[in-house]
Amino acid sequence: MSENEKILVMRSITKTFPGVRALDEVDIHVDRGEIHFIVGENGAGKSTLMKVLSGIYSSGSYSGDIVFNGEIKHFSGIKDSVKEGIVIINQELALFPDLTVYENIYVGHEVANKQGVIDWIETKKLAKKYLDIVGLDVNLDSLVRSLGVGKQQLIEIAKALSQDVKLLILDEPTAALNENDSENLLNLLVELKKKGITSIMISHKLREVEAVADSLTILRDGKVITRMDSDEINEHEIIRHMVGRQIDDIFPERPKFKGGKVVFETIHFNAYDRNLNRYIVNDANIKLKEGEVVGLSGLMGAGRTEFAHSVFGNIDEYKISGGIIVNEKHVEFSHPQAAIKHGIAYVSEDRKKDGLILGENIGQNICLSSLKKISKNGILNFFKQSFFAKKYVKDLDIKTPSIYQQLKNLSGGNQQKVQVAKWLFAEPKILILDEPTRGIDVGAKYEIYTIINDLVSKGMSILIISSELPEILGMCDRIYVIAEGLQTAEFDKEEATAEKIMHKATVV
Amino acid sequence: MKNEIKKINPVLRYFYVIISMFRTNIRDYGMYIALTIVFLIFAIMTNGLFLGPINFTNLLNQTAYVAVLAVGMTLVIVTRQIDLSVGYLGAFLGAYVVVSVENLHGSIPLALFSALLITVFVGIFKGFFVAKIKVPSFVITLAGMFIFKGFLMLMTNNRTIPTSNEFFNKIGVGYLSTAKIGGLDMITFIMGILIVILIVVSSILKRRKNRKLGIENESKQIYITKTLFVIFVLLFIAFNLASYRGVSYLLLITLVVMLVYFFFTTKTTLGRRIYAVGGNPEAAELSGIKVTTIIIIVFISMGILALISGVMYASYVQNTSPNHGPFWELYAIAATFIGGASASGGIGKIVNSVIGAVVIMSLKNGMALAGFDSNIEPIVLGSVLLMAVVFDIYTRNIRPVDLVGMYYAKRKYAEEYTKAKQNLKEAKQKLASAKKTDEPLIEYEYELTNAKSQYSRIKNKIRSSNEEDYQDMIKV
Ligand SMILES: Nc1ncnc2c1ncn2[C@@H]1O[C@H](COP(=O)(O)OP(=O)(O)OP(=O)(O)O)[C@@H](O)[C@H]1O
Ligand SMILES: [Mg+2]
Numbered sequence: 002m003s004e005n006e007k008i009l010v011m012r013s014i015t016k017t018f019p020g021v022r023a024l025d026e027v028d029i030h031v032d033r034g035e036i037h038f039i040v041g042e043n044g045a046g047k048s049t050l051m052k053v054l055s056g057i058y059s060s061g062s063y064s065g066d067i068v069f070n071g072e073i074k075h076f077s078g079i080k081d082s083v084k085e086g087i088v089i090i091n092q093e094l095a096l097f098p099d100l101t102v103y104e105n106i107y108v109g110h111e112v113a114n115k116q117g118v119i120d121w122i123e124t125k126k127l128a129k130k131y132l133d134i135v136g137l138d139v140n141l142d143s144l145v146r147s148l149g150v151g152k153q154q155l156i157e158i159a160k161a162l163s164q165d166v167k168l169l170i171l172d173e174p175t176a177a178l179n180e181n182d183s184e185n186l187l188n189l190l191v192e193l194k195k196k197g198i199t200s201i202m203i204s205h206k207l208r209e210v211e212a213v214a215d216s217l218t219i220l221r222d223g224k225v226i227t228r229m230d231s232d233e234i235n236e237h238e239i240i241r242h243m244v245g246r247q248i249d250d251i252f253p254e255r256p257k258f259k260g261g262k263v264v265f266e267t268i269h270f271n272a273y274d275r276n277l278n279r280y281i282v283n284d285a286n287i288k289l290k291e292g293e294v295v296g297l298s299g300l301m302g303a304g305r306t307e308f309a310h311s312v313f314g315n316i317d318e319y320k321i322s323g324g325i326i327v328n329e330k331h332v333e334f335s336h337p338q339a340a341i342k343h344g345i346a347y348v349s350e351d352r353k354k355d356g357l358i359l360g361e362n363i364g365q366n367i368c369l370s371s372l373k374k375i376s377k378n379g380i381l382n383f384f385k386q387s388f389f390a391k392k393y394v395k396d397l398d399i400k401t402p403s404i405y406q407q408l409k410n411l412s413g414g415n416q417q418k419v420q421v422a423k424w425l426f427a428e429p430k431i432l433i434l435d436e437p438t439r440g441i442d443v444g445a446k447y448e449i450y451t452i453i454n455d456l457v458s459k460g461m462s463i464l465i466i467s468s469e470l471p472e473i474l475g476m477c478d479r480i481y482v483i484a485e486g487l488q489t490a491e492f493d494k495e496e497a498t499a500e501k502i503m504h505k506a507t508v509v
Numbered sequence: 510m511k512n513e514i515k516k517i518n519p520v521l522r523y524f525y526v527i528i529s530m531f532r533t534n535i536r537d538y539g540m541y542i543a544l545t546i547v548f549l550i551f552a553i554m555t556n557g558l559f560l561g562p563i564n565f566t567n568l569l570n571q572t573a574y575v576a577v578l579a580v581g582m583t584l585v586i587v588t589r590q591i592d593l594s595v596g597y598l599g600a601f602l603g604a605y606v607v608v609s610v611e612n613l614h615g616s617i618p619l620a621l622f623s624a625l626l627i628t629v630f631v632g633i634f635k636g637f638f639v640a641k642i643k644v645p646s647f648v649i650t651l652a653g654m655f656i657f658k659g660f661l662m663l664m665t666n667n668r669t670i671p672t673s674n675e676f677f678n679k680i681g682v683g684y685l686s687t688a689k690i691g692g693l694d695m696i697t698f699i700m701g702i703l704i705v706i707l708i709v710v711s712s713i714l715k716r717r718k719n720r721k722l723g724i725e726n727e728s729k730q731i732y733i734t735k736t737l738f739v740i741f742v743l744l745f746i747a748f749n750l751a752s753y754r755g756v757s758y759l760l761l762i763t764l765v766v767m768l769v770y771f772f773f774t775t776k777t778t779l780g781r782r783i784y785a786v787g788g789n790p791e792a793a794e795l796s797g798i799k800v801t802t803i804i805i806i807v808f809i810s811m812g813i814l815a816l817i818s819g820v821m822y823a824s825y826v827q828n829t830s831p832n833h834g835p836f837w838e839l840y841a842i843a844a845t846f847i848g849g850a851s852a853s854g855g856i857g858k859i860v861n862s863v864i865g866a867v868v869i870m871s872l873k874n875g876m877a878l879a880g881f882d883s884n885i886e887p888i889v890l891g892s893v894l895l896m897a898v899v900f901d902i903y904t905r906n907i908r909p910v911d912l913v914g915m916y917y918a919k920r921k922y923a924e925e926y927t928k929a930k931q932n933l934k935e936a937k938q939k940l941a942s943a944k945k946t947d948e949p950l951i952e953y954e955y956e957l958t959n960a961k962s963q964y965s966r967i968k969n970k971i972r973s974s975n976e977e978d979y980q981d982m983i984k985v
């Protein structure tokens with residue numbers, strides 16, 4: 002293949018942070034008009050590599066060459082790379098919640114004359130055009146705040162298109178999307194490919210990699226392990242290279258659930274959202290038995306997270322009616338503290354907002370909800386804190402130079418592991434896990450599943466909320482399906498199939 | 510459930526549409542409501558004197574220097590910063606210009622130009638420390654507040670220095686002088702009418718363009734009502750001012766500043782980027798916006814407006830004094846928040862902040878005019894600010910409402926509604942009587958919650974109805 006067909010070559014890229022060699026002589030190349038995937042474990046260096054490529058880490062802060070369209074480029078900022086047609090959509094979306102849809106698309110590269118006066122009419126016209134291309138039908142004037150993640154993601158892509166993108170970089174775009182939205186997005190990428198737009202995408206969802214990748218590069222510990230082309234791509238091979246060992250079954254074995262007494266139950270449970278003006282949870286009757294893993298399945302926005310929030314001390318201040326019974330006692334939780342006292346813990350899906358303190362280190366975060374365990378008479382024992390931090394870093398294989406690393410310097414997946422560790426350490430009786438493996442690599446997923454099995458064998462009960470059907474099917478003894486706030490079905494492990502669940506999740 | 514409903518009476522429909530719009534968007538109208546209430550109260554208490562031509566003119570003149578500061582402060586607050594130094598900075602710059610002209614006999618352009626250089630330099634300095642060195646703006650501008658207070662005292666030598674130059678007279682107490690016809694100042698009146706025409710024409714053009722682009726316009730009724738209201742207010746102002754002395758230079762400068770900034774913040778790249786930076790600094794950086802530069806620019810703009818404000822104030826009171834400056838910045842900040850700006854950034858409108866300034870100065874002016882004990886004034890001001898902020902938070906998640914839709918829904922679901930209400934009543938009674946016996950209550954409790962949720966479900970169905978949903982079943 003001649004150099005000419007390669008839109009991008011990155012040669013021996015090395016990037017270090019204090020104590021971490023995030024990228025170590027990385028070589029990748031991408032052909033014109035293909036969809037190239039970067040896969041690898043959490044902390045492998047995928048996001049870092051893309052930040053180097055897009056100029057977020059400016060030239061000089063790393064070593065090695067970026068060859069784009071046959072020329073060596075030195076980007077000193079994101080503006081330079083955008084000028085060349087390289088646009089990145091980060092793991093954290095970069096939108097402006099209080100600005101309108103059309104303005105969001107054009108912030109930073111406004112349609113304006115030389116004096117800087119914006120032509121709003123033209124802006125709206127163009128915005129509409131790009132929204133049509135990405136297939137998003139929203140009111141141009143609505144604020145981005147009012148849209149769901151799936152739509153926001155499409156706005157980001159419309160924004161990229163409006164910047165005349167040639168190489169589109171997407172860092173885990175489907176992590177926060179449900180199956181439908183993910184599929185939409187992948188179809189869109191294939192559409193764009195036909196229009197000649199090359200994409201690089203990072204993903205932990207190996208199924209979608211298998212489905213749309215033309216080629217991929219596997220990273221591990223900052224090094225390239227291998228590159229595969231479309232005919233060689235298969236899930237098992239990818240996993241083997243990623244993790245460096247064979248994982249035969251993604252879901253570890255667990256003895257069949259034999260039944261037990263009910264430890265948690267909601268009866269005719271309703272949560273009414275005063276702002277949205279509707280029931281966000283509608284007559285939920287959910288049971289959790291001792292030692293059982295129960296799944297809560299449904300589309301994004303179906304009300305699963307809202308259910309968890311309203312059970313766990315009514316965090317969102319909905320209007321609640323109906324009953325919660327814990328250990329045969331009628332309870333009311335007006336604050337998470339009350340729920341925690343009754344042995345309930347909730348691992349939030351939004352780790353930034355509800356879960357972690359990014360400015361503090363790993364040990365502090367893990368011990369935050371169980372300070373009693375590491376203190377005596379109100380005085381903290383920092384040796385214990387370090388001890389437990391070390392234990393969980395090892396158990397969950399958290400990639401970090403030390404337990405004193407601030408959370409914000411960890412990769413996305415490793416932050417998620419810390420969040421899980423925090424609640425595992427609290428040792429609750431009833432654990433609600435909301436999207437526990439979002440953005441987590443297969444190896445670490447296996448670790449988390451193993452821990453779940455271990456915990457239920459000791460009598461803990463776990464409620465898993467997940468958009469990933471395989472995870473629900475593979476891990477849960479019983480499954481509830483929710484659609485638009487209504488509980489539409491209940492399946493036992495044996496009778497549940499992906500089709501049945503999807504069917505019940507889409508009909509009301 | 511009924512399948513046919515009678516069409517709503519058109520007059521009733523009109524009122525429902527207007528009230529629905531008002532209730533849904535009440536957040537945008539907060540300061541207008543506040544202003545109307547304040548105006549009405551004082552007008553009544555002073556037998557109309559408060560809104561009379563003379564006092565109304567005075568009120569606007571008094572507001573000028575705070576309004577100009579509030580314009581700058583809006584952008585500072587939009588970018589999540591604060592500037593406590595502008596009160597004394599403004600007073601100091603005013604003193605600098607006055608002293609240069611009056612005592613040192615410098616030329617006015619030179620005095621203004623050198624003051625401009627000083628304030629730009631100060632702005633760069635503040636912005637640099639805030640954006641680059643990351644010193645919290647609260648701290649750095651607090652330091653500035655002390656420093657400029659000192660400079661002010663040095664500059665005035667701790668004495669009050671009167672202004673005598675024609676320039677200050679014109680700005681401070683001068684009016685756009687024209688012929689009066691029939692007791693009305695013509696230029697003011699014509700200006701008022703021109704503005705009205707401009708607003709009407711431009712809004713019609715905008716609606717047309719939107720229609721061409723397929724973008725939804727607000728409904729005709731709402732548009733016409735709103736426009737008529739604006740015309741009425743503008744004509745009232747124009748008429749009122751014209752019957753006294755017309756438009757003062759203070760007012761003119763304020764209007765120019767407001768319009769320039771309105772244009773700047775709504776139509777220019779730089780202006781919109783300020784809002785982007787305030788709304789999400791990380792995203793702004795990733796969109797290729799230089800956050801540091803933007804913040805420095807915002808502080809420079811604040812400084813320039815402080816200069817204008819300081820010169821206006823000195824001209825208005827016809828002197829410069831070491832006592833000028835205190836509370837100016839706080840009035841400006843309060844005006845901005847009354848105008849609906851958000852301390853968490855990204856939200857805040859220029860015109861609304863100016864109206865916020867008018868609210869504050871109306872309180873001061875009105876209470877003096879109505880003969881309140883002047884010690885009460887700060888208490889009232891503080892309370893109004895508090896109410897404004899509470900109002901803002903309370904209306905943050907307001908539910909849209911369509912009274913016309915509700916009108917139809919109430920008729921359509923009349924039976925269901927009565928039944929649900931009846932069930933609820935019964936469930937309550939059953940529970941109450943069960944409480945008197947030894948029966949276990951749990952079943953009754955569930956029955957009650959169910960009845961409650963049934964009831965609120967139907968209520969909400971009604972509450973969330975839209976007129977469009979009922980088009981098919983309206984009887985003609
Ligand atoms: N700003 C930073 N300071 C210090 N270390 C960092 C910083 N950013 C990333 N790292 C480290 O660099 C390594 C690579 O991180 P990167 O974010 O590229 O991982 P990733 O492959 O994207 O992982 P994930 O799948 O979890 O998103 C990690 O060990 C991370 O802790
Ligand atoms: Mg990453």
